[in-house]
Amino acid sequence: MATRSPALSWTTVVPVLAAIVLALTWGRDLNTLLVIVVAVVLAGTVLAAVHHAEVVAHRVGEPFGSLVLAVAVTIIEVALIVTLMVSGGPESASLARDTVFAAVMITCNGIVGIALMAGAIRHSFTHFNAEGTGAALATVATLATLSLVLPTFTTSQAGPEFSGPQLAFAALASLALYGMFVFTQTVRHRDFFLPVETESGSTDADGDGHADPPTAKAALLSLGLLLVALIAVVGLAKVESPAIEAGVKAIGFPPSFVGVVIALLVLLPETLAALRAALRERVQISLNLAYGSAMASIGLTIPAIALATLWLDGPLVLGLGATQMVLFGLTMVVSVLTVVPGRATRLQGGVHLVLLAAFLFLAVNP
Structure with missing residues (x-):
């Protein structure tokens, strides 16, 4: 029987189709039918992105695979934030804060909670490396x-804003911290971020619980298609945003909730990849994805926004409100208690998911 060409696979066709749909719909007002079509294509593209991310991750090995997906998604997310700020006027003053904070809550509670819950349901306990995960969490918190x-709390500028020098310091500190973490994760202490061996052991040739890695050609093809898929995911989310805004307004939710919806869409590939890793008893990869995404979201966004302020007019609101700070503080405390033992049960996963639910509820009812 003849084998099907990779070029005819749905994971190859869907990202290309999504790019075409994005080109045809960008900047247009969509009717109801087109909104549905874009939503269907967007969902398929998310699934294709997860597939290609796993192919690349399998080829390059951990923790490089998790890093590839986290950085790729975040770079495109940053581009989307800057684009919206340029076109949004004064109303977008808090867009960067809202988007980054939503990303932090979704990754640290949503992705972590789903991974721990799924892994514990399948395997009773989830095991991970507390040293590497703790270092990642400490970097995210800082x-x-x-x-x-x-x-x-700063006083140089009125309102929850940084002055110019303070913003420059925050940008440089963010880059420095992110750079140090990437060096630690990929060079100095790479073993801290590798999946923990369990009683079930490994049976494959390279000892990672998978089949043998794909060829270099297949990995390069998947890398290219991954980038196309991620660009399409963010672009189609932007195309859908007017419909999302109209829907949010129609049901009476605050306008800031639109940013939460878009953040959820953008982080879907990482969420699904983390879930699939957890089901294969590789929760360390799920945590690498979660905390790596949170870290990249802050460490790359803040410097980019700092540069963008050189030509953007209006204030840049970065400071969290009281409710947001309470949720952030509780998330960090719970995360520490989750990470320190190096293993978790369904309870820890459930606690994180309840915190995500609280964030989403309070985003709707501030």
Whole structure:
């Protein structure tokens, strides 16, 4: 029987189709039918992105695979934030804060909670490396505090904003912290971020619980298609945003909730990839994705926004409100208690998911 060409696979066709749909719909007002078509294509593209991310991750190995997906998604997310800020006027002053904070809550509670819950349901306990995961969590906590909490309390500028020098310091500190973490994760202490061996062991040739890695050609093809898919995901989310805004307004939700919806769409590939890793008893990869995405979201967004302020007019609101700070503080405390033992049960996953539900509920009812 003849084998099907990779070029005819749905995971190859869907990203290309999504790019075409994006080109045809960008900047247009969509009717109801087109909104549905874009939503269907968007969902398929998310699934294709997860597939190609796993192919690349399998080829390059951990923790590089998790890093590829986290950085790729975040770079495109940053581009989307800057684009919306340029076109949004004064109403977009808090867009960067809202988007980054939503990303932090979705990754640290949503992705972590789903991974721990799924892994514990399948395997009773989930095991991970507390040293590497703890280092990642500490970096996320420091980045978020420097960039999102301190602006609420500084006095050089009126309101929850940084002055120019303070914003420059936060940007440089974010880059430095992110750079140090990437060096630690990929070079100095790479073993801290590898999946923990369990009693079930490994049976494949390279000892990672998978089939043998794909060829270099297949991995390069998947890398290219992954980038196309991620660009399409963010672009189609932007195309859908007017319909989302209209829907949010129609049901009486605050306008800021639109940013939460778009953040959920953008982070869907990482969420699904983390879920699939957890079901294969590789929760460390899920946590690498979660905390790596949160870290990249802050460490790359804040410097990019700092540069963008050179030509953007209007204030840049970065400081969190009281409710947001309570949720962030509770998330960090719970995360520490989750990470320290190096293993977790369904309870820990459930606690994180309840915190995500609280964030989403309070985003709707501030």
